[in-house]
Amino acid sequence: MLLAFLVVIAFAVIHLRDLVAIIMLAGLYSLVTAIIFVVMDAVDVAFTEAAVGAGISTVLMLATLSLTGRLRREPRRPRALIPIIVVILTGVTLIYGTFDMPHYGDPDAPVQQHVAPRYINDSPNEVGVPNMVTSVLASYRGFDTLGEVAVIFTAGIAVMVLLMNRRRRSPDEDKEQS
Amino acid sequence: MRYHLVLRTVAKILIPLIMLFAFYVQFHGDYGPGGGFQAGVIFSASLILYGLIFGLAALKQVIRPWVVRVMLASGVLIYGGVGVASLLLGGNFLDYGVLAHDPVHGQHLGILLIELGVGITVAAAMITIYFFFAGRKTTKQ
The missing domain is CATH 1.20.120.1200 (NADH-ubiquinone/plastoquinone oxidoreductase chain 6, subunit NuoJ)
Incomplete structure (x- = not known):
C-alpha cells in the first residue's frame, strides 16, 4: 500500500x-x-x-x-525506446533476484546469523546502552561513524570553499576585464 | 517577510520547542530512537526556520558565521579526541571502556561524547550550507 x-x-x-x-x-x-x-x-x-x-x-x-x-524547461524528446528497454530489463532482473532472498524477518536468514546475535547477546553487558542501535553505531562501529562525521565535515567545508571562491573571484575578474 | 505577523509569532513559540526537542533527541539517544545525526539536523532546522522568517542578517546576528565554523571543526575534533584519549589511557582507538573505572560507564561516557561531537558537526554543516545558499541570493540581486 x-x-x-x-x-x-x-x-x-x-x-x-x-x-x-x-x-x-x-x-x-x-x-x-x-x-x-x-x-x-x-x-x-x-x-x-x-x-x-x-x-x-x-x-x-x-x-x-x-x-x-x-x-x-520542456525537454526535447529524444528516442526513449532503448533506455526504457534497459530499465525494464534491469527491473525484471532485480525482481527475479528477490525470489532467492529469504523472507523478511526469517530467523534463518544469513543477515540474522552473522554478527547480529553477538550484538544482541553481549551489548547489554559490554555497552549497557538500552538502545542497541546506538551501541552498534557509536561503539562497535565507531570507526564508521567517525568516517561519516568526516564526510559531513568535508561536505560543509566543500560548500564553503566553492561558494566563497565564487564571490571573492568576481571582483578580480571584473578588474581584469575593465 | 517583515509583515507576516502570524508566521513570526508562531515561529517565536516554536523555535525554542524545536531546540528543546533537539537536545532531548541528542541526550536521549542512548535510551530511545535518535542520536547525534538527528539532533544536529533538528537543531539546525530551528535556526534555519529563524533565518527563513527573520532573514539571513538576523540569523547571522544570532549565530555568527565564525562560531558555526568553529563548531563545524570542533565536532570532529571531539570525536577524534575521544579516540585519542582512549589511546592515551591504554586502550585501542575509540575503545571507550578505558575512559572510566567501570568499562560500562566508560562506554556510556564515550558514546555520550562522540554523539555530542556528531551533533555539533551535523548542525554546523547544515547551517553552513544554508548560510551560503541563502547568501548567494543577496550577492546576485
Whole structure:
C-alpha cells in the first residue's frame, strides 16, 4: 500500500513541470519512506529519513529554487525506446533476484546469523546502552561513524570553499576585464 | 517577510520547542530512537526556520558565521579526541571502556561524547550550507 504511494508520487514527479510541486512531492516521498521504515521497526533510520529527507533537504532545494527559476524547461524528446528497454530489463532482473532472498524477518536468514546475535547477546553487558542501535553505531562501529562525521565535515567545508571562491573571484575578474 | 505577523509569532513559540526537542533527541539517544545525526539536523532546522522568517542578517546576528565554523571543526575534533584519549589511557582507538573505572560507564561516557561531537558537526554543516545558499541570493540581486 505504502509502496503504491511511492510509485504514484514518482510518476507525478516525472509528469509535473512546476518545480515547487516536485520538491514538495519529493519531501512527501521521503515521509512515506520514513513511514515504511517505521513499519519495518527501523525507528532510528525513519527518524533520520524524516528529518533529513523530508525536512532539511526540502528547505535547501527550495533555497536553490529561489536562485534558479520555478518552471523546468520542456525537454526535447529524444528516442526513449532503448533506455526504457534497459530499465525494464534491469527491473525484471532485480525482481527475479528477490525470489532467492529469504523472507523478511526469517530467523534463518544469513543477515540474522552473522554478527547480529553477538550484538544482541553481549551489548547489554559490554555497552549497557538500552538502545542497541546506538551501541552498534557509536561503539562497535565507531570507526564508521567517525568516517561519516568526516564526510559531513568535508561536505560543509566543500560548500564553503566553492561558494566563497565564487564571490571573492568576481571582483578580480571584473578588474581584469575593465 | 517583515509583515507576516502570524508566521513570526508562531515561529517565536516554536523555535525554542524545536531546540528543546533537539537536545532531548541528542541526550536521549542512548535510551530511545535518535542520536547525534538527528539532533544536529533538528537543531539546525530551528535556526534555519529563524533565518527563513527573520532573514539571513538576523540569523547571522544570532549565530555568527565564525562560531558555526568553529563548531563545524570542533565536532570532529571531539570525536577524534575521544579516540585519542582512549589511546592515551591504554586502550585501542575509540575503545571507550578505558575512559572510566567501570568499562560500562566508560562506554556510556564515550558514546555520550562522540554523539555530542556528531551533533555539533551535523548542525554546523547544515547551517553552513544554508548560510551560503541563502547568501548567494543577496550577492546576485
